[in-house]
Amino acid sequence: MLDALAATLTLVAEVLTRDENVARRLASDPPLWGAFGVAVLAWLSTGIAHTGILYLNRVRGVRALIAGALGLVWVTVLRVVEATVTWGVASLVTRHVLPVETVVTVFLLALAPQVFNALTFVPHIGLAMGRLLQLWSVLVLFLLLAAAYAMPAWQALLVVASGWLVVQVLSRLVAAPLGWLASRAWSLVSDQPVLVTSRDILAGTPFVPVGAQRQPREVEAS
Numbered sequence: 632m633l634d635a636l637a638a639t640l641t642l643v644a645e646v647l648t649r650d651e652n653v654a655r656r657l658a659s660d661p662p663l664w665g666a667f668g669v670a671v672l673a674w675l676s677t678g679i680a681h682t683g684i685l686y687l688n689r690v691r692g693v694r695a696l697i698a699g700a701l702g703l704v705w706v707t708v709l710r711v712v713e714a715t716v717t718w719g720v721a722s723l724v725t726r727h728v729l730p731v732e733t734v735v736t737v738f739l740l741a742l743a744p745q746v747f748n749a750l751t752f753v754p755h756i757g758l759a760m761g762r763l764l765q766l767w768s769v770l771v772l773f774l775l776l777a778a779a780y781a782m783p784a785w786q787a788l789l790v791v792a793s794g795w796l797v798v799q800v801l802s803r804l805v806a807a808p809l810g811w812l813a814s815r816a817w818s819l820v821s822d823q824p825v826l827v828t829s830r831d832i833l834a835g836t837p838f839v840p841v842g843a844q845r846q847p848r849e850v851e852a853s
Contacts, residue, residue, distance in 0.1 A: 639668035646743040646771060653740070654778035663732050666739035673745035677706060680752045712801065714738040717772070717794030724790055725780050737779050741772035769795065 642665045645653050656662055714734070722728045729737075744767035751761040769791060777787035 635668065639665060639672060642666075642740075643669055643672065643743045643746055646740050646775075649774060654775070657733055657736065657775065657779045658781075661733045661736035662740075663736050666736045669746070670739045670742050673742040673748065674707075676746050676748040679749040680757075682752075709798070710738070710742070713794060713798045716797045716801075717776070717790060720793045720797070721776060721780060721790045724786060725782055727780060729779060733779055737775045738772070740775055741768050743771055744768045 642653075642662060644650075646669070653662075717738075718729075718734050744764045747764055748761070751757040751764070753760070773787050773791045776782075776790060777784060780787070780790075782790075
């Protein structure tokens with residue numbers, strides 16, 4: 632277990648420091664299982680951030696577990712949609728379809744900056760930290776896609792920007808019905824009302840019940 636953790640942390644460091652070894656392995660031997668380890672660390676760190684936000688909003692126990700799980704589900708769904716759209720755009724632009732293993736590895740490794748998500752629940756700086764980590768993830772995705780497809784920087788930028796734009800448009804179109812479904816699901820499970828806004832859906836923040844004590848906006852966002 633410790634060896635696996637050490638290997639995953641080493642891979643995170645290599646991705647964040649732009650180690651050329653990672654780019655070379657994408658073409659011949661993509662580190663798929665290591666990338667899954669990176670995603671697990673990012674997921675756990677995000678879960679810690681959500682738990683912290685819920686704690687500051689005085690949401691505890693089963694309600695906190697359910698709310699945190701719903702928030703993580705939305706984050707995962709948005710990442711899957713973004714990966715699918717970006718891969719589709721990249722395939723059209725380059726006229727080259729990468730193996731699924733390579734594509735999955737690229738998008739999982741792009742989550743490397745999210746291992747610091749646990750810091751985003753800190754009051755006053757959490758919101759800025761979250762935005763910074765999101766931008767860092769986009770930069771990592773840009774660099775890895777350019778390496779995987781062997782395409783110039785301007786083309787990689789076009790691909791990443793196109794995928795991001797499509798996801799933003801789709802997210803806003805479905806935010807209202809998704810928010811209603813999430814609120815309805817919470818009400819059925821916990822018998823407590825919850826308010827989910829379009830901003831919550833897009834940001835992937837945990838869903839705080841209406842009855843929770845409201846805190847400053849910096850505390851609520853991640």
